[in-house]
Structure formats: structure tokens, C-alpha cells
Amino acid sequence: MEVDCIPFKTTGYFSELICDYINKDERLKPFYNRFPSLENFKGQIKEKESSFSTTSRKILYKSLTVQYQGVKTSESTATHISLLKENNTFTVVTGHQLNLFTGPLYFLFKIISTINLTKELQEAYPKYNFVPIYWMATEDHDYDEINYFNFKGKKLQWNKKVSGAVGKIDTKGLEEVLDAFSNELGTSKNAATLKELFTKAYLKHNSLTDATKYLANELFGQYGLVIVDGDDKELKSQLIPYINKDIFEKVSFDTVTKSISKLKEVSKDYGIQVNPREINYFYLIDGTRERIIEENGNYAVNETDIKFTKNELKKEIENFPERFSPNVIARPLYQEVILPNLCYIGGGGEIAYWLELKEAFKNMGVTFPILLLRNSVLVVTKKQGSKLKNLNLSLEDIFLKQSSFINKKIREVSNIDIDFSSQKDFLKQQFVRMYQIAEETDKSFLGAVKAQEKKQLKGLDALEKRLLKAQKRKLKDHVIRMTEIQNELFPNQSLQERQLNFSEMYLEMGEDLIPNLINTLKPLGQGFMVLRY
Structure with a gap:
């Protein structure tokens, strides 16, 4: 592949905030920890090393071992899961919704950026181990955002009546999508491979979580990618003190609100990506994922008859942490609490809302990761x-x-x-x-x-x-x-x-598609890539 690179700002497709961040605008320094350069990972490693406990590593390893039961696991991925027990092992993370058949093309670019950064870190810091992580957004409930993919100008859509977290949706009805997809694919060898991949992922697995995991594992397992499902009681047990701080002390709401105000002071043209709620958790149970709201000192689950007193809610958090699902403000914190993570790789919109969160992390006592804009590519x-x-x-x-x-x-x-x-x-x-x-x-x-x-x-x-x-x-x-x-x-x-x-x-x-992209994309390149083949 021939490679050209142009500045993100030149493309006209990236916000002023993201362009300023990439260009190291001095005014944005208070909103991030370290800029994503290879040398800055040295300090990030030391900071995370001192704050991430051996107990957390054991819980992570145990949960991943359970999550990978029955999954055909490559030797590289199995090794990476095992290495997460070691105190000198760290992660690089990207996250994405459970889009049907990966959804937009940038799903690949996010994961490849993550894999390639761990390779660069391994070469630069050989005394440590680095593991690429794909965080599946299994608790998301925006079904309409994920129930389709585009193919040759046509929208192939999965129409189904659903509620609650998308990860638990059963895969019935996807036969019709496969039929429509097959009619467009043709009869080539590569078309047959795609049909088989869709069939094995969605018609041989019962839930969208399992289907997405199979698909991501098939595409990237050979590169050691580890897939994490945060909808896990053992992992969420570590989130309990932070859930309490969010709900009862309003730590996230207060600090993120102040950070947004300060960002606006830097530039009135910065678009604010997300706004915090007073409570940044949903209640997740029996096909329901609804906001928790406070009503005169008591608590209720929106659109339901479920209610708690303050003490009842504290007991519920302690006994059933799996029922508390973080929203877009709280999920980044959850990720950093349970993973020995150094860097989050995301798109422009994601990096924009992460830049609102540094002070909230500080007040919660959690290390803030390096933020890296994923590779963007025109092929x-x-x-x-x-x-x-x-x-x-x-x-x-x-x-x-x-x-x-x-x-x-x-x-x-x-x-x-x-x-x-x-x-x-x-x-x-x-x-x-x-x-x-x-x-x-x-x-x-x-x-x-x-x-x-x-x-x-x-x-x-x-x-x-x-x-x-x-x-x-x-x-x-x-x-x-x-x-x-x-x-x-x-x-x-x-x-x-x-x-x-x-x-x-x-x-x-x-x-050859994924190996070519693996060999070409440079995560720290900080430019929009144009690939010719």
C-alpha cells in the first residue's frame, strides 16, 4: 500500500477542540494527563504501576478466564490474558458499540491502532508487557444505532423489537439480514468467506455479545486482542465505592460540570460532547436499563415502579453491583478502575468527552490515561x-x-x-x-x-x-x-x-485486508492517512 498523510485540520472533518489537542495547544494542558508520544508512556507506566493493585489483577484474570470459556482462543490472546496477572503488564484500550457485522469501517481502524500501539510500546519498553483490549459496549441500549450496516450503498437492517442492554439481545431474525447480504455479495471466494463469517457469528451464537465477541476474535485473535465484557459482577464489585461517590456525593456531576465550564472559557467554539447527570448510572435488570434519579432524598428507577431509600440503595449497590450500569460519563472511570490501562484510543467525539473527565478522575483517586486519536483512513x-x-x-x-x-x-x-x-x-x-x-x-x-x-x-x-x-x-x-x-x-x-x-x-x-492495515497504520502518526492499493 502507498501511504500519504495530511493534517487532520486540513480535512475539514475534525472539530476545533480535537485539532487544538493534536496540535498541543497550551490552553488544553489542564484537561489531559500526558500527550500521546512514545517517551511520555514512561511516566504513565510508573503512575499506573503504583496505583493498580495485585488484587485487581487477580479479579481481572479470573473474570477473563470465565468470559473466554468456550471461545476458540489463539495462543497469543491466551498468553496476554495470563500476562495480565503480572505487575509489569499494562493495557491499551479501545471501545466500541456492538454494531452489526462491525458497522462502520473505522471499527477496524480503532482496533488496529490499539494492536499497533502495543507493538510500539513493546519495542520501546521491553521490560514490560502490553496487551491490546477491545471493550465491548454490551450495556449500551441504543439499539437503533447498531442494528444495521451499509453495503454498496444499501442499508442492511435488523428490525427487531427490543429493550434493555443490547448485549443480551438474542440473534433471532438475523437470517433475513444474511439473505439480503448474500444477494448483494456475489459468488466469489471472498464473498463465501464473508457469508461464512456472518453465519458463524450471528446464526451460531445466541446473544449479540457472543456474536460480536466471536467476530472480533476471528478478525483479530491472531494478534493477541483481548475482548472485555464489562457486564460482569466480579469486575463491577471493584466499582462499588465509585458508584457511591457518584450517586451520593455527586462527584462526577460537580467536577465534570466545572470542567465543561473551563473548556468553554478556553474557546466558545468548542462543542461540548456530553453533559453529566446528577447520577451517572442506570439500573440494569430483567431487560430494563433505565436511569436512577433522586426524588426528595429517596431514589427511583425512571419509567418503572422501582424505588429505594438511601440505605436500601446502598445495600443494593453492595449486594448487586452488576445491576448498576455506568453511562457515558462513568464508563471511562469503570474501565480505568478494572484495567492496568495506559492509553485510551478513540475517535474525535470520544476524545472530546474524555477531555471533560480528568478532574473527576482526580477526585475519584483514579489515574487518568493518555488519550490518543485513532487512525483515520481513506482507502x-x-x-x-x-x-x-x-x-x-x-x-x-x-x-x-x-x-x-x-x-x-x-x-x-x-x-x-x-x-x-x-x-x-x-x-x-x-x-x-x-x-x-x-x-x-x-x-x-x-x-x-x-x-x-x-x-x-x-x-x-x-x-x-x-x-x-x-x-x-x-x-x-x-x-x-x-x-x-x-x-x-x-x-x-x-x-x-x-x-x-x-x-x-x-x-x-x-x-490480505487486515494484515495490510496492520503493516501500514501508525497510531502515533497524528495525521489523516490516505492508503492506495
Whole structure:
């Protein structure tokens, strides 16, 4: 694969907050622990080493051993699980929803970024062990966000009436999705592999958790990926003191609210990703996952008849920690409590909300991890590359919003210069003299001169737009070819990685797809990658 790299900011697809973070804006230093550079992991290792207990390691190992029962485990993954008992072993984590058949393409990029970072750390710090972790969001309840994937421009959707945590959803009804998928796949060898993978994952497993685990393990098990399901009583038993601090002391709500306020002080243009609730836990039981709310000193589960006094709720937390499910604010803390983790790898939206959490971690007494933006990738085929070359389109061109992209290129290929900037500048110079004349004769004419200048400049703008529109019609074929290739690379005028499913590329590349990405992606590269094959 040939590799190009462009700055994230140049793409126009990343927020000001994320671009400032990547560029090490000094104003953001209070919101993270250490910047993601290879040398900064030395301090992170020491900090986590001193705070993560042997007891926590034993609980983690025991839980993972149970979770992997009946799972075909690679030698590398089995070794990694065993190494987690050792005090010199640390993790790098990414998390993702249980999207049907992995969902968007960036699912692969997140996990590969995680695997590759552990490799780099192993080379840089050979005295330690590093384990890549995929955290399955099994307790999430946003079924509509995960029940489909896109394939060749079509939405393959699993329609089912469900409630509660998605991990517990049974896989009945996915035969219809497989049929629709099979009809689109064709009959090639790679198509047969994809059908088999879907069948074994979703038709041979009873729950979405088990299906997703099988799929991720099949794709990445050989690289030692360890998959963690947080919906686990033993693991949640370690969360008990933090649940109490959140619910009864409002630690998360108070500190995150203050952090958000401080972020807004840095820049009013920073979009706030998530806002904390006074209680950041759901109650999870019998197909229900609903918010816990406080009512006049007592507690209730929203949309149910379940109620607790303060003492009853404390006992419930102590006896049944598995019933308390963290929301987007509390889940990162849970992860860092139960794992010897150094770094979280996520997309722009995830890193944005993690930047709200550092003070909450500090008040909870938990080490805050390094935050790394995952690899973002545009994959360009040889055929698409030829089209770009023939149309004289650069990488910077194709990342432009479509209207700007078309206008820019039409001006470049046109044999007529449809840019009236020089004429407008000349006009403005003429009016400078007119303002002087009005000033010297009768100042009441200044308004009339200004109005005339505005009218004439507006006329030039309108003429420029009309001529550009006419030239677009004249170069219609060229415009069509340009927009077609941009639409191929940016489906729905969005990043390819947010729209395509990995199966489209697997059809072309087969079993070489993941090894090629493993060999190419550089997690600490800090740039948007364009891969040509």
C-alpha cells in the first residue's frame, strides 16, 4: 500500500477542540494527563504501576478466564490474558458499540491502532508487557444505532423489537439480514468467506455479545486482542465505592460540570460532547436499563415502579453491583478502575468527552490515561487513483466540501478567468477617490457614494456567479466525473470510514485486508492517512 498523510485540520472533518489537542495547544494542558508520544508512556507506566493493585489483577484474570470459556482462543490472546496477572503488564484500550457485522469501517481502524500501539510500546519498553483490549459496549441500549450496516450503498437492517442492554439481545431474525447480504455479495471466494463469517457469528451464537465477541476474535485473535465484557459482577464489585461517590456525593456531576465550564472559557467554539447527570448510572435488570434519579432524598428507577431509600440503595449497590450500569460519563472511570490501562484510543467525539473527565478522575483517586486519536483512513483503489490523476485532483481537493470543490476546480480547468477579484479591487480604488471628493465638497453625499459602491460590487458578485454557473453547464461532463469520484470516496459526503463496512474492501482484498492495515497504520502518526492499493 502507498501511504500519504495530511493534517487532520486540513480535512475539514475534525472539530476545533480535537485539532487544538493534536496540535498541543497550551490552553488544553489542564484537561489531559500526558500527550500521546512514545517517551511520555514512561511516566504513565510508573503512575499506573503504583496505583493498580495485585488484587485487581487477580479479579481481572479470573473474570477473563470465565468470559473466554468456550471461545476458540489463539495462543497469543491466551498468553496476554495470563500476562495480565503480572505487575509489569499494562493495557491499551479501545471501545466500541456492538454494531452489526462491525458497522462502520473505522471499527477496524480503532482496533488496529490499539494492536499497533502495543507493538510500539513493546519495542520501546521491553521490560514490560502490553496487551491490546477491545471493550465491548454490551450495556449500551441504543439499539437503533447498531442494528444495521451499509453495503454498496444499501442499508442492511435488523428490525427487531427490543429493550434493555443490547448485549443480551438474542440473534433471532438475523437470517433475513444474511439473505439480503448474500444477494448483494456475489459468488466469489471472498464473498463465501464473508457469508461464512456472518453465519458463524450471528446464526451460531445466541446473544449479540457472543456474536460480536466471536467476530472480533476471528478478525483479530491472531494478534493477541483481548475482548472485555464489562457486564460482569466480579469486575463491577471493584466499582462499588465509585458508584457511591457518584450517586451520593455527586462527584462526577460537580467536577465534570466545572470542567465543561473551563473548556468553554478556553474557546466558545468548542462543542461540548456530553453533559453529566446528577447520577451517572442506570439500573440494569430483567431487560430494563433505565436511569436512577433522586426524588426528595429517596431514589427511583425512571419509567418503572422501582424505588429505594438511601440505605436500601446502598445495600443494593453492595449486594448487586452488576445491576448498576455506568453511562457515558462513568464508563471511562469503570474501565480505568478494572484495567492496568495506559492509553485510551478513540475517535474525535470520544476524545472530546474524555477531555471533560480528568478532574473527576482526580477526585475519584483514579489515574487518568493518555488519550490518543485513532487512525483515520481513506482507502483509494488503483482505479480510483487513476481517475484522480486523470482529472488532476489532489488530496486537498477531494476533502473540500462539494460546492467549494466544484467551484475551485471549474476555475482551474476553465479557459476563462471567472475570478473578478482584480476588478473588485480596482472598483474599490476608484471609490476611494469618490469618497475624497464627497468629503471635500459635501459630506452628505458619503452615504450615496457608499451605497453606489455596494451596489456595483454586488453586481460584480452576481455576474461572477452567473458566469461560473454558465461555465459549469459548459463543463458539465467534467463536473459529473469530478463529483462521481468524490462521491465514491466520500459516500453521502461523509468520511468513507464512517459509511462503508469492512466487507466491501474484503471482497477485493480478502484475507490480505487486515494484515495490510496492520503493516501500514501508525497510531502515533497524528495525521489523516490516505492508503492506495
